[in-house]
Amino acid sequence: MKLFFEKVRTPKKDMSLKIQIMVTIGIIMFGFALGVFQKWMDGSANNLLPLLLQQLDIGNYFGRLAIWILLATVISVYSKSPLRASINTFSFFISMLMGYYLYCNYVLGFLPKTYMMIWVVIAFATFFIAYICWYAKGKGIIAIIISGTIIGVLFAQAFNLTQGFYIYDLMEVITWITSIIILYRNPKELAAELGLSVVIAFLYQLVMPHFG
Template sequence: MEIQNKLSEIRVEKKSTTKQNFFSVLSAITIGMILGLVAKLVDDQGINPIFDAIGGRLGVWIFVATLIAIFSYSPKLAAFKICSFFVSLLTIYYLYTVFFLNFFPMREIVFWGMCAVVSPVCAYVMWYARGNGFLSSAVLALPITALLSEGYQLRNAYLPEHTHYYLIPILMGIYLIMVIILLIVVPKRRLEFLIVLPISIILSLIIIYFNVLGRIFGGLNGVL
């Protein structure tokens, strides 16, 4: 009870009806299905590789999931919505892969399945990013850290047939735009970015220096 009171000081849950919760979850599922289908359709060398290069990495999904989570009525609903979002997204993506392309990418399914499993916990915590106090700023710094770290490491990105490296600055620019959007949309206080950004930069430098993403994902963070 004491922990709940502390959390309520950071951000208070909004009262919502069963109908509102239903349509909120339904919207997350719908977005997941649409993005899952789009991600699969652009996963083709005939399409501009910039789309696959974005969709095949964690950054864009962290960005979308963060927005879905923070604009939920409660942290529990955020957790359920994000779980529904990733399950619907991955279901559509890999059903298309298996039944239409006759391909069963086990390693990728396991990797993204693990991401889906931990996503509700992340969403629950992320809901408090749009709150008050230092803790909310620290929470918001987490997705921005991930975007900055992965965006910087795109300088070594592999693009199809080694002929599209001119797109790397564009990809890095898109990551920067996602960071700016989060810094503008999420905080309730105008100058909160002065706290969030330094934390994110410091954490990003640590992650980049110790190659944390490479050690954790072992090359899997580039395929969906």
């Protein structure tokens, strides 16, 4: 089994453990800061943000799914191994939740424990999902299926496919395009990846409602 997956993508061993730990600490700090920033945006008037961010509706953007899928994908695929992808992605989401809910508790004075526990469970799930997502930057049909699925879910966040074709939000379109750039492969495989992503997006919208 190990040899099979190494044919898809081989873990890199060109980074010392010390550097890997420093990278994970950096990801933890970034996640914590992003969690605090997100909750600050939730609890602040929109006009406190720069005009461009107001026009892009950046506060609501961070309250939707697409940006978190993209960030998890970036952390996963640029890690040195699937295990490091799991550790880094899980660390990011746990630290983000810590920043978010510590701000809730100590600045805003409330703590929605039930809602918080749901997101903690999701964060633990990312440990296993990230392990799989790491192979999206690999070779062959397995990598195409994984990357096509990621792009397809983001496509479903950006466009309506089941009730007429239209854009949900510009930021989700930018997120979808960014995912294609990150998961780019040779033209033949890219075409297969994008074709699969349309099927995934359509199926996703059949079973999952869109939250705008």
